[in-house]
Amino acid sequence: MPNIRISCRSLVTLALLTSTAAVAAADERTAAQLLPPSTVIYAEIRQPQDLLATVYDHPLVRRIEDLDQVRLAMEKKGYLDFKAGVAVVESQMGLPLRKIVGQAMGGGIFFAIDAKAQGVVVLARATDASTQSKLVETLVNLASLDAKNKGNPAPVTMGDYRGIKTYSADKNQVAVMAGWLAATNKDDLEKQIVDRFLDPPKESLAEDPQFAKAHDAVSASTTAWGYVNMAALRDAGLAKKLFAGQSENAVAELLFGGIVSTLRQTPYVTVGLDVSDRQVRLSASAPHDREWAGESREYYFGPEGLGVAPSRLLEDGAIVSLSTYRDISAMWQRAGDLLNEQSNEELAKADSDLTTFFGGKDFGEDILGALRPEVRVVVARQAFAEGQSAPAIKLPAFGLVADLRDPLKMQPELRRTFQNLIGFLNVIGAMNGQPQLDLDMEKTDSAQFVTASYLPDPKSKDQLGLKINYNFSPSIAFAGSRFVVASTNAMAHTLATAIATNPPPGDAARVVNTDAILHFDALREILTDNREQLVAQNILSAGHSKEEAQRDIGAALDLVGWFDHLLLSLDTTACELRVSFDVDLKRAE
Amino acid sequence: MPSALDTIDPAWAWQPFEPTAEQEWNRTLAAHLFRRASFGATAAQIDAAVKQSPASVVEQIVRGSADTSDFRRQCDELATTLLATGNSQQLAAWWVYVMLHTANPLLERMTLFWHGHFATSAEKVTDAASMLAQNRLLRRYALGDFRPLVQEISRDPAMLVYLDSATNRKAHPNENYARELMELFCLGEGNYSEQDVQELARCFTGWEIKSGQFRFNRFQHDSGSKSVLGKTGAFEEGESIDWILTQPQTALFIVGKLYRQFICDEPTPPPQLLEPLASELREHEWQIGPVVERILGSQLFFSARALGRKVRSPVDMAVGLLRSLDGTTDTHLLAADLEQNGQGLFYPPNVKGWDGGRAWINSSTILGRANMTARLVGNDKTRFGDGTLDEYIARLGTGGPEQAVDLLSNLLLAVPLPPPSRESLIGICRKNANQSRGVAEAVHALATLPEFQLA
């Protein structure tokens, strides 16, 4: 018996090898060779079975599946139906799903959008052509059977184009060509692909030098990769809003204005996704020229595109630490060029209100203009001392650090402005029955502080918890040329004494514009501080019992706990702009 | 339909209900009782009630389920937690939650009744803590002694802030609270003079709210002699309130409002019909519970003069739907929907509270009410017996669409479902059955029926 068994297995292996070999012999074309040169968006997953394995076997996914809610959801009808469907396919094919995917699509899955035909293409390359054709047939049969049971006409019609078997349903076409499966939603496009497959190589996406260059640079380990031909998109008049002259949202302009200026001129964008057990990394890059930002967006990348974000402050303990180069004052004053009419009108109104708020100091010019463009922002959990009464909702403290352009002149100005502001808040607060802020000054060896803290609430004796106001003790600090503005006194102190550092050492050719980190442990702590509130909100908004709500919130907090940090950065070289997000998971215990 | 109430014999009206061959104690009457006294009941609760006598079911409803202390404590904690947001809309969502899950729904209904009676809106009283404190006060006396309720509400920070009476100086007595106390809280219009208002206002001088607390400022109090409703005296420390409560009109005014709450919206009952209830209130030393029990157990309550003769309030409509079908939902959304339909909890429209009756209805609210039900049933967060509505109804073992529609109309409708409408609903139920949405769509359609507006 064992002997026979072994021989059976080797036979299968042999058959597999030969069939793969046969496919390889029949066609060594790449997906790009099958696609038309007018392809504007291209994406590939080179090793689908690896991705599937990573996802299926990922420790995080297994932990998610263990969550009560997910387990419950997996017992729901929709999911059970899906599983039943999969089981039918598996039994008909005689293979488990992962094997089916591995054999029918193991050579890669490719996705493309063609501008000329205005169509979508999905290509899959088999490692075993027969599994692929069998899968298609099985699915077609199941669909026909289902339609028949419901008394509907057969949804799929079979056909033939130049000897290649085709299936069509509505406008969708599928062709099966010896190991290649091509699905499109346009008849023309389908024919073109089959032609490229049958005929000697002709003009295709693969011959586009721009594409070829980008594609050659992809690392072999990259899980998924995408390419967008921006020049063609612009020519085709797609995403008109993005390419239009002026932004309609001031905040979006501040965050993305520089990126948009590159997208308006760059020939293409590539996106890479790397998934491993410990990390998910998504990064997008585009050819870049420092001239492109122009004068109006100098606020974003700095003079000659060389504005550098300083190093991040408080690496540990912060929830978020962000550092960026952004000349907000310049943007405010350049708004006329950058924003459309409506948002300029809104900005004008905001400017008027803020100017009132800041006691007549022009907000864009005097307040924002006092600061240099290297800005650092820190958000961190605040500790409430034992025995000290704490607000019932505990917000994180936050602060901003920037250098003053003219410290001698600006320090007294800003101090007065701050004092006026506190007075203004007290007047408004008094009218609304809010507690009052008490101003104070403080001097240490290295810094000078102006702080404001809420006077104790006369009603705080009762059990009802302190108002949300008590999260704040707004403060400013001056340390040399450095200016700190913070939501709490403690944060102002921390930031004023945090070590000043020069731009981070490193790749001199890479200019980091924005650099931010989110620590999940710290995030989890602040959420845990507010657990009771979260549970209460869950009870009301999900109609849960207390136990159910606690379970829900517990699971959400657990989920946050599995992550370590998220890094976000935007940087440029003389010829490239890159945005990347890295999410790191904690090592599984 | 009888409308001339003069023809009703008051002695008969308030006698305990005795089931007869014509008026049997059955699922319809039990559903009516739960709809009015509670916020509806599930099929199982109605089945259990039919097996008991009407009087004992009424008694259980009024005395309340004994074992609610755990729930009460949990709700108090929840409210305290929510106060941290300082937002009274959160409290509205909280109250909906309490109404949905309490084992003592009559207590919540009566708390809501007093909220409409002593109407105070968070629109003006921005301090959520004061609103919650008032809510707790109303609940404490909801079925208890009316006298301390009036005394305490007269010193309630939210109330006095709402009526601009947070300061009341000797030199300029503020008439606002004095007027509302007589007009809206105790006597009703026409039972006092302008002179009485002015004199009563003097009694309340020096009653102040400072930092959210009541305090008596003796320097601002007018301790001179006043003449209120025919009696002269100093009327110190709330004696004036005691005096108003001894007026014969007061008991009649309060039972008149209870009558409208529990029996029917219209027409206004003649005094002789209310007199037995007023005597009952006085005899029971102003305890509200016994009077409510008498009303709920009466011949009149179970007669055609009461059945289906009220327009549902938005709260009755939504909370009633959910409680009848063992439902839970996103109470933030529901509270916002209630406000949209004119019954924002903690946000009554003015000092007179909600008018009720036909005032609930206009072309905008008719649509809004149907949409509220549609949203409730269609929302993923709404679960019936922890599943979908169709699953829940199927679990009750109803069989086909006919049985499902009959069950729904027993649970949700106060008047019989006209046969053509029944047929349509069955059709809708059947048509959507294969998407497992038959019952949900039927309830959606049911909510647009004029019959659904009645309680």
Next chain:
Amino acid sequence: MYTTRRKFLATLAGGSAVISLGARVPGFLARAAAAESGGGKDTILVVVQLTGGNDGLNTVVPYNDDEYRKARPKLAIAADKVLKINDTIGLHPAARGFSDLLEAGKLAIVQGVGYPDPNRSHFESMDVWHTCERKGSPRSTGWLGRYLDASRQSADVDAPAIHVGSEKQPLALAAETVRVPSFGSPESFRLQDGDNGPLRDAIRALANGGTAPADPLLGYLQSSTTSALAASDRIAEALRDYQTPVTYPESALATRLKTVAQLIDAGLKTRIYYVELDGFDTHSQQAATHAALLKQLSGAVRAFVDDVAHHGYGDRTLLMSFSEFGRRVAENASEGTDHGAAAPMILAGSSVSAGLVGEHPSLDELDNGDIKFHTDFRQVYATLLEHWLGWSSSSVLGGEFKSIDALKA
């Protein structure tokens, strides 16, 4: 002859019954006055509230006045920039929509409107405009609310007034018995039927079906449901099929006024619509903000007036805008202006007596630095109540106020 009789009836209805404040006009007299008055039964009033205190002096500008230039060294509008109405008065250059309407004979500017002993608090002054009552008197109802209470017919099912906006409902609409719906978009005035055709039909059939029940309460609910569904369908249809050659500017106010135009076109019996535009509290850096607001306001009003005229409701629709106060004559140190007193009001529609109504208040005689009023705002309200809505004004306003000549006779 006609006018005299109308005035007689109105005076009779108001004067004879209203000796003490707040008493109700006997219904038959009021109805007689309504039937006879210039305003038909179906006239519509659209109120646009300008929240924050609009700078009337820079809206309707006495551009040749030396005092004006002296008081506003930085904010004065140059004579060559104003949109001239006559040799002394012109409109702010951003109020192009208003000058177009003026040219078309569809805009009246009532100058110098205010009230005695003006209050400079936003809230207090807004409450005065809404309720016509000073602090200290009971202020639970607004002027429009009192009109709605008095004019409500029990058979009316359509909301008598609609507040289009997501703000808190204005006190002006607060009434004893009538409840005014508020909504941000007309979507909320639509029955949700899940766009499910069969269900939609079934719901319509159900709600409209059946014979009239014997029970009057159920009968009332039946007829309310039927007409609400009909209104909902009309609105849905109006929204779906609404065609207009008028291009509304892209602004919040324009969107709301367009909604109002659509609701009017849907044939609702609603007679009062209320919308708001906030942001007029221009204490600093006023020039750009105020220009943007006037551009938005006048552009939206112009589009609205053109649109209702195009759909054939021009003769039935009148728009009134007001603000809780004007601003001080002298500008402040932050290139803004502070809370003031009297200001102009705008009326728009084909029934207005176009042009300036009343004199521009003198800048030589100020009241503590503020413009003095010569026309009480309640006179404008009285004019609209008596001659547009066809209702006796004295009970609504709590006294007799003389109408002004702002509408076509």
